Amino acid sequence: MxxxxxxxxxxxxxxxxxxxxxxxxxxxxxxxxxxxxxxxxxxxxxxxxxxxxxxxxxxxxxxxxxxxxxxxxxxxxxxxxxxxxxxxxxxxxxxxxxxxxxxxxxxxxxxxxxxxxxxxxxxxxxxxxxxxxxxxxxxxxxxxxxxxxxxxxxxxxxxxxxxxxxxxxxxxxxxxxxxxxSRPYLGSMTSPEDPGWDVPLASVKDVEGFFGHLEGTLEAIDFHRRDNPRQLMTRLRRLFQRAQMDQMEINILRGVLSAVQKAAGDQPQAAPDSDSQVQDKDHV
The missing domain is CATH 3.40.1280.10 (SPOUT methyltransferase, trefoil knot domain)
Known part of the structure; x- marks a missing residue:
């Protein structure tokens, strides 16, 4: 028909x-x-x-x-x-x-x-x-x-x-x-620095707060020792900085770290004063 x-x-x-x-x-x-x-x-x-x-x-x-x-x-x-x-x-x-x-x-x-x-x-x-x-x-x-x-x-x-x-x-x-x-009809969008991304790129302060939180958590579960650090944190820094995280991703990761610390019986690290608020287990 x-x-x-x-x-x-x-x-x-x-x-x-x-x-x-x-x-x-x-x-x-x-x-x-x-x-x-x-x-x-x-x-x-x-x-x-x-x-x-x-x-x-x-x-x-x-x-x-x-x-x-x-x-x-x-x-x-x-x-x-x-x-x-x-x-x-x-x-x-x-x-x-x-x-x-x-x-x-x-x-x-x-x-x-x-x-x-x-x-x-x-x-x-x-x-x-x-x-x-x-x-x-x-x-x-x-x-x-x-x-x-x-x-x-x-x-x-x-x-x-x-x-x-x-x-x-x-x-x-x-x-x-x-x-x-000057409209991005053909431009790619692969990271928070590109137009169209939904969350701003994380600041250096936010990222450094995450790295401090990460290192403390790894110590709490005996995965990392400050007195014998080798290259663990250097390589983890390279990994996460290569990802160009946005503010929400930093929040999610820090929420995960807090949950790991709590499960390990360690006091979760308080969130530093930063541009974005760290979220708890209900962050999603």
């Missing part, structure tokens, strides 16, 4: 001038999978050249919620009709040819697509599942996009090929946002 998108479900395309063009797709399910790949990456401009079947249940089923992309897809009878108003056309190609043609990888291709889209429509053309684009069709393209897949098994599923190019478009779009707005 066909399931068109509900009102208000339309995708807001990152690059509305960039169209994904599929030529003579033989399996309608692949059209749905392409729509899903596009919507994942914020694209919505889909053109279909003489598909074997569309629209149908298989295309909507495989779209997995990207029915709005299918609803607004344009169906035309020829590649010429799909690209006649475009200022730039690039076609995917996996085969070498007798007459060399300008070939670029996906990351470079999307940069050109984004640049030219400011001047008019840009077409990214994908061929048939069985044999791709014909030589005549490829000669209508300004550039050929080559996805550098495994040469021993280079054939990509249609939706996979669209996903690769759509992903590169998404990354190009996000890098542009970062340059314009």
């Amino acid at each position: 066909l399931k068109p998108a509900l009102p208000g479900e339309a995708t807001q395309a990152n690059y509305p001038q960039i169209r994904i063009v599929l030529v003579e797709t033989s399996h309608s399910g692949n059209i749905g999978a392409v729509a899903r790949a596009m919507k994942n990456m914020g694209l919505a401009n889909l053109w279909l050249v003489n598909p074997a079947s569309f629209p149908d249940e298989a295309s909507y089923a495989r779209s997995s919620g990207a029915s709005d992309v299918l609803d607004q897809a344009r169906v035309v009878g020829s590649l010429d009709e799909a690209i006649e108003d475009c200022v730039l056309v690039m076609g995917t190609s996996a085969r070498g040819r007798k007459v060399p043609w300008p070939v670029i990888p996906p990351a470079e291709a999307v940069g050109k697509a984004a640049e030219y889209s400011a001047q008019g429509p840009v077409a990214l053309v994908f061929g048939r599942e069985s044999n791709g684009l014909s030589n005549d069709e490829l000669q209508r393209c300004h550039y050929h996009i080559h996805i550098p897949s495994n040469p021993d098994y280079s054939s990509l599923n249609l939706a996979m090929a669209v996903q690769v190019v759509s992903y590169e478009l998404r990354m190009h779009y996000l890098r542009g946002l970062e340059e314009q707005e």
Whole structure:
């Protein structure tokens, strides 16, 4: 059963001038999978050249919620009709040819697509599942996009090929946002010093309080001797400082140490005056 998108479900395309063009797709399910790949990456401009079947249940089923992309897809009878108003056309190609043609990888291709889209429509053309684009069709393209897949098994599923190019478009779009707005769309978050971490980085005072607490606890359970320290605390310092602990993590560890001291029959160490309060066994 066909399931068109509900009102208000339309995708807001990152690059509305960039169209994904599929030529003579033989399996309608692949059209749905392409729509899903596009919507994942914020694209919505889909053109279909003489598909074997569309629209149908298989295309909507495989779209997995990207029915709005299918609803607004344009169906035309020829590649010429799909690209006649475009200022730039690039076609995917996996085969070498007798007459060399300008070939670029996906990351470079999307940069050109984004640049030219400011001047008019840009077409990214994908061929048939069985044999791709014909030589005549490829000669209508300004550039050929080559996805550098495994040469021993280079054939990509249609939706996979669209996903690769759509992903590169998404990354190009996000890098542009970062340059314009200084927002961390692509930045990693691996420690408390990175934007987005939920708890501040522990201060030197907090960390030193933890190390003192740790050493006292290890003494209380006869694991460490101050009169013969060897390199235990040096190595433990290196371990914990490498972790770049935040304030909550310091609190949790000190709560554990206090519980260990209590279990060992030792008086738990009082928390020093610090920027953060040490928590007890109910700290979580």
